[in-house]
Amino acid sequence: MARVLSQAVLAEIERARARYPRPQSAVLPALHAAQEEVGYLSPEALDDVAEALGLPVTEVASVATFYSMFFTEPVGRHKIRVCTNLSCYLNGCEEILDHLCRTLGVRPGETTADGRVLVEVAECLAACEEAPVLLADEDRHGHMTPAKVDALLRALDREPSATSPTGPAGDA
Amino acid sequence: MSSERAPASPAQMVHLTIDGRPVAVPKGTTVWQAARQNGIEVPVFCYHDRMPPLGACRMCLVEVEKMPKLATSCTLEAGEDMVVRTQTDRVRQAQQAILELLLVNHPLDCPICDKGGECPLQDNTLRFGPGQSRFVETKRQFRKHVRMGPVLVLDRERCILCWRCVRFGEIVAGDDALKGFERGYHSQIATPAMEPVRSKFIGNTMEICPVGALTSATYRFRSRPWDNRTVQSVCPHCGCGCATTLNVRGADLTRTRPREHPEVNDIWLCDKGFFGYEFVGSPERLRAPLVRRDGALREATWDEALGRVADALRSTSPEAVGVIGGARSTNEDDYLLLRLFRGVVGTNNIDFRVETAYPQPTSRAAWGLPVAIADVERADAIVLVGCDLTEEYPILWLRVKKAIDRGAPLVIAGAWEPEVARWAQHRLIHRRGGEAALLRALAGGVRAEDGAAASGAPAEAIRAAADTLRAAPRALVLAGEAALEQPGAERVLAALDELCAACHGAPLGILRGRGNSGGAQVLGLLPDMLPGYRPLGDPSAREAVAAVWGRPVPSAPGRTVRGMLEAARAADLEVLYVVGADPASDYPDARAWEEARRGLRCLVVHELFLTRTAEAADVVLPVLAYAEKTGTVANIEGRVQRQDQALLGPGVARSDAEIFVDLASRLGSPLAVASWEQVFAEIGRMIPGWAEGARLAPPRPGAGAGRDGAGIPDGPLPRPEGALALVAGRRLFDRGTMAARCPGVRGQAGEPFVAVHPEDAARLGLRDGMPCEVRSPRGALRLAVRVWAGVHRGHAYAPRGYDSAPVSVLLDERGPVAVTVRPLGAP
Ligand code: SF4
Ligand code: SF4
Ligand code: FES
Ligand code: FES
Numbered sequence: 001m002a003r004v005l006s007q008a009v010l011a012e013i014e015r016a017r018a019r020y021p022r023p024q025s026a027v028l029p030a031l032h033a034a035q036e037e038v039g040y041l042s043p044e045a046l047d048d049v050a051e052a053l054g055l056p057v058t059e060v061a062s063v064a065t066f067y068s069m070f071f072t073e074p075v076g077r078h079k080i081r082v083c084t085n086l087s088c089y090l091n092g093c094e095e096i097l098d099h100l101c102r103t104l105g106v107r108p109g110e111t112t113a114d115g116r117v118l119v120e121v122a123e124c125l126a127a128c129e130e131a132p133v134l135l136a137d138e139d140r141h142g143h144m145t146p147a148k149v150d151a152l153l154r155a156l157d158r159e160p161s162a163t164s165p166t167g168p169a170g171d172a
Numbered sequence: 173m174s175s176e177r178a179p180a181s182p183a184q185m186v187h188l189t190i191d192g193r194p195v196a197v198p199k200g201t202t203v204w205q206a207a208r209q210n211g212i213e214v215p216v217f218c219y220h221d222r223m224p225p226l227g228a229c230r231m232c233l234v235e236v237e238k239m240p241k242l243a244t245s246c247t248l249e250a251g252e253d254m255v256v257r258t259q260t261d262r263v264r265q266a267q268q269a270i271l272e273l274l275l276v277n278h279p280l281d282c283p284i285c286d287k288g289g290e291c292p293l294q295d296n297t298l299r300f301g302p303g304q305s306r307f308v309e310t311k312r313q314f315r316k317h318v319r320m321g322p323v324l325v326l327d328r329e330r331c332i333l334c335w336r337c338v339r340f341g342e343i344v345a346g347d348d349a350l351k352g353f354e355r356g357y358h359s360q361i362a363t364p365a366m367e368p369v370r371s372k373f374i375g376n377t378m379e380i381c382p383v384g385a386l387t388s389a390t391y392r393f394r395s396r397p398w399d400n401r402t403v404q405s406v407c408p409h410c411g412c413g414c415a416t417t418l419n420v421r422g423a424d425l426t427r428t429r430p431r432e433h434p435e436v437n438d439i440w441l442c443d444k445g446f447f448g449y450e451f452v453g454s455p456e457r458l459r460a461p462l463v464r465r466d467g468a469l470r471e472a473t474w475d476e477a478l479g480r481v482a483d484a485l486r487s488t489s490p491e492a493v494g495v496i497g498g499a500r501s502t503n504e505d506d507y508l509l510l511r512l513f514r515g516v517v518g519t520n521n522i523d524f525r526v527e528t529a530y531p532q533p534t535s536r537a538a539w540g541l542p543v544a545i546a547d548v549e550r551a552d553a554i555v556l557v558g559c560d561l562t563e564e565y566p567i568l569w570l571r572v573k574k575a576i577d578r579g580a581p582l583v584i585a586g587a588w589e590p591e592v593a594r595w596a597q598h599r600l601i602h603r604r605g606g607e608a609a610l611l612r613a614l615a616g617g618v619r620a621e622d623g624a625a626a627s628g629a630p631a632e633a634i635r636a637a638a639d640t641l642r643a644a645p646r647a648l649v650l651a652g653e654a655a656l657e658q659p660g661a662e663r664v665l666a667a668l669d670e671l672c673a674a675c676h677g678a679p680l681g682i683l684r685g686r687g688n689s690g691g692a693q694v695l696g697l698l699p700d701m702l703p704g705y706r707p708l709g710d711p712s713a714r715e716a717v718a719a720v721w722g723r724p725v726p727s728a729p730g731r732t733v734r735g736m737l738e739a740a741r742a743a744d745l746e747v748l749y750v751v752g753a754d755p756a757s758d759y760p761d762a763r764a765w766e767e768a769r770r771g772l773r774c775l776v777v778h779e780l781f782l783t784r785t786a787e788a789a790d791v792v793l794p795v796l797a798y799a800e801k802t803g804t805v806a807n808i809e810g811r812v813q814r815q816d817q818a819l820l821g822p823g824v825a826r827s828d829a830e831i832f833v834d835l836a837s838r839l840g841s842p843l844a845v846a847s848w849e850q851v852f853a854e855i856g857r858m859i860p861g862w863a864e865g866a867r868l869a870p871p872r873p874g875a876g877a878g879r880d881g882a883g884i885p886d887g888p889l890p891r892p893e894g895a896l897a898l899v900a901g902r903r904l905f906d907r908g909t910m911a912a913r914c915p916g917v918r919g920q921a922g923e924p925f926v927a928v929h930p931e932d933a934a935r936l937g938l939r940d941g942m943p944c945e946v947r948s949p950r951g952a953l954r955l956a957v958r959v960w961a962g963v964h965r966g967h968a969y970a971p972r973g974y975d976s977a978p979v980s981v982l983l984d985e986r987g988p989v990a991v992t993v994r995p996l997g998a999p
Contacts, residue, residue: 057364058348058350059348061351061353066352072365
């Protein structure tokens, strides 16, 4: 008796479960699917995932808190993660982060009051050659400048779910 | 931490040197174990000998020749010609470094920490640690003391992340109660959203936590270890008879801890055992005898109260006297009960089985385990029929879990899913009343389809479970109250025998009885049995008893509890003597009890508290609790264990034994009892093999039968339209007489409820948490609805053991009842 997850997501979890001999292996894909639907991993969402996989909710919740891409509190619908590791640091990520935060009126780790955007700092995004780099939802944006940040935010405004102004690979 | 188990086959030995000493150990032994077995202590934190090694804390580092780096001895298997050193400067430096790092974030608040004085971190730091810390920065800070439910207090600042508590839940208890959350610097032990921990075994994590991160809410700040006196005892609750140590400070019972007993509880207890002790010190304990005068119970002297009882016994013919109870007394109390009532008064109306309306004759189906508790973990397959194991006999579950870990399949049959269903390979959830057919189908005596038709469990599942069982050479079959407390129990028993035979002669355990039921049964607090499982009908057995007692034993079998209540209603029974039992709440038909009570001329009750039964009594005698007297008890496997007096009783309360001795004198036949040891020895003259630690398992099956009371209807359940079949189950945490006065148990019990299947809930307009009225032809209760897919469709599950809402109000001794569940509006 799922509380918050739709039949579609439950079916997706079931497919993930069927791929592995042990249900533990399906925890990550199941959590991703649940978070995508609910926006974050609420206690009810964790209960549903646990029930769907036949695992104790403690185990599922423990995994959910281990990975930084999972949220157990409500966060912005869009997540922007600015890399602040060495290469990006040397290439001016501070300015990018600063501009982003000032434009949105948040501090790193916070969500805008309208619940639209979460800003976070990230460790190396494995694209140092494009530093400074940020991740907007699923999409990577390299060689960032304040102007490109503004364009990105406008794109988010226009299209709530598609986040990249030029498409996932178009900005190299 | 003691008694490590060396790997089983001693055939292959490996030879190594530890600190210059040649050592031989069986292959598979770790270096840590090898050192330990040879008296060399290597400090540990994460390693615990009841769980496989983890290698997380690195406290156990040793130097091994030819290995460039220090090695964790807890994970390293001893190898041939290994040369190990545990005392070198390198090792000592490493130990100091580990401890210094652990203490970086440890608050060192020993002065306000309950663990102080029995803390491995303190001890290891003192013995192996550096004298000083170089760390001057700020320590990791968390909210001090998170209360995680009624019994557990978590202090994350003290935690050294050894993972023992987490692994206990995963490996030993199988309840996954605590987990590691977050990671790296933020790692912490928690539950989702810090909700109250859900476990029946969490007390054990407080025992094995090597620091004061997990402490007990009931013991908190009550005492220091060195101020506690320790007294050996036995848990009085479920019937497993776990060995315990009571801690006493001044006149207070401060806590209960497990006492290692490899055959019974190993080193564990369940949380009822850990936290179910506070009733002993309750201010509501009865302190003086009460006698009914002018319609009300009033305090009286022992002389007046016992004079009243003696008068009643003297003026009544023996067949009109009955005795109920004895499962909360010691063996010595119970034996003197027999000498008084069988020997002096001359009645066989004696029965300890207060909570059953369908008593199967003991000679046919004695209660208890035919194997030792420790043997349960050695079974190759386990069938659990009508028993909610963690709710009823929690410590047995830990053995079953070990069997499962060894690869033994668990097969479960019941009208609802027990908590451990997740671990079962086959779950046969069925209609109540379908047990016999289902079991016969499992045994192959009837077709799976027929079993399915009669029970509602899928034929496919029955077939699969039957195949699994057939493949197990040494299965164990365990049946509980839910399967046997019904009119068709004789057929269920026959089907169980059939199943055992089909499982290559598997032993059958009847998981029933609580407290000292085991002792009451061995001694024969039964209408048709004598001490040592000898049938009353055997003249030589009667003579043997008479020879010791110097008085004849009446030969006509007595009445069961149900028979006594029926006789009371018919005014054939006039005096009822209840010893540590509450039939008004626990006999499975409250109305039948009330009618019986009205028929009695005199009701006498031995009690700790003014129970429902005591409130209606003519004489209430205050007695000592388990912690207040020395004596022996026997558990569900028939093992005799001693419990010592830890405290004085309240007011002028006396032991049951003293009361029986006094009454015998008043009736003109003194019993001449000097001490419990003398009584214990006298029991030994009657029961071969009687000794402390001995196991007196019931012979099975035997001959003979008891009088079970009049006509027990047997047949399909009459069920009005829309009604649900009522099933009553036990809960470990309930609110009965004793549990209600233990905050640590009471708090976990929650409010009484009725559970219904989601489909029935939808049909009846019931939602989770909604108040509702549950009505049977016998009575009605107001309960909260719990919508639960674990109960079979068409059934309503209600817990026993809530004195404020006794399910016995709904039950009918004449047969299963159907109930209507009606919503009483939104919560
Ligand atoms: S709470 Fe105790 S047992 Fe659990 S990980 Fe921390 S120190 Fe170890
Ligand atoms: S399992 Fe039974 S005997 Fe053991 S501690 Fe728990 S209630 Fe007491
Ligand atoms: S440091 Fe930013 S992407 Fe590698
Ligand atoms: S005890 Fe060996 S690593 Fe912890």
